[in-house]
Amino acid sequence: GIQVEQSPPDLILQEGANSTLRCNFSDSVNNLQWFHQNPWGQLINLFYIPSGTKQNGRLSATTVATERYSLLYISSSQTTDSGVYFCANAGNNRKLIWGLGTSLAVNP
Amino acid sequence: DADVTQTPRNRITKTGKRIMLECSQTKGHDRMYWYRQDPGLGLRLIYYSFDVKDINKGEISDGYSVSRQAQAKFSLSLESAIPNQTALYFCATSDSLTSGSYNEQFFGPGTRLTVL
Numbered sequence: 001g002i003q004v005e006q007s008p009p010d011l012i013l014q015e016g017a018n019s020t021l022r023c024n025f026s027d028s029v030n031n032l033q034w035f036h037q038n039p040w041g042q043l044i045n046l047f048y049i050p051s052g053t054k055q056n057g058r059l060s061a062t063t064v065a066t067e068r069y070s071l072l073y074i075s076s077s078q079t080t081d082s083g084v085y086f087c088a089n090a091g092n093n094r095k096l097i098w099g100l101g102t103s104l105a106v107n108p
Numbered sequence: 109d110a111d112v113t114q115t116p117r118n119r120i121t122k123t124g125k126r127i128m129l130e131c132s133q134t135k136g137h138d139r140m141y142w143y144r145q146d147p148g149l150g151l152r153l154i155y156y157s158f159d160v161k162d163i164n165k166g167e168i169s170d171g172y173s174v175s176r177q178a179q180a181k182f183s184l185s186l187e188s189a190i191p192n193q194t195a196l197y198f199c200a201t202s203d204s205l206t207s208g209s210y211n212e213q214f215f216g217p218g219t220r221l222t223v224l
Binding site for chain 1: 112148149150151152153156167196198211212213214215217218220
């Protein structure tokens with residue numbers, strides 16, 4: 001079945017630092033989404049990005065479908081960026097398969 | 109107002125009890141999903157529905173049932189709750205009319221369920 005691998009599993013940053021999170025896929029990229037789960041458990045859609053590059057404020061994402069990976073960039077991190085970042089991809093059966101997440105802590 | 113709502117937000121119940129989690133959406137989407145999340149893990153799909161007359165099992169449907177009462181409502185039932193069903197449950201929606209066959213999913217706020 002489809003495998004989704006995220007790295008790093010854990011990340012600690014000082015406020016203001018930049019970071020890159022990575023997601024690798026074993027299957028074709030069809031419906032790649034990045035989510036942020038905040039400390040209260042809510043899932044927030046960050047990007048729907050099956051290919052190309054998108055930016056939203058301090059966050060941007062790039063998906064290289066031919067090489068089966070996606071990157072999430074966080075610039076000038078803030079304490080409110082803390083939480084878990086998930087990527088998820090749908091295979092040909094249209095079901096989202098999730099990675100295990102990157103747990104991010106941004107210290108003031 | 110939230111586009112995808114879930115009730116209740118928190119629930120504590122006892123083993124053997126029947127419990128229903130409800131999901132409503134105002135996004136006008138035709139597809140709805142139920143997931144569960146266990147600590148330290150990603151989400152796993154329980155059931156999904158592509159329209160009112162369509163219900164499909166996900167990867168972990170045993171012990172659960174669903175009802176799609178209307179396009180905007182999708183309920184998840186635990187007929188006889190057991191402790192290993194303690195988890196965070198999410199409802200999600202997507203729209204088949206956008207983005208072709210593969211479409212972006214939007215999530216509710218989650219229901220935290222504890223089975224004692």
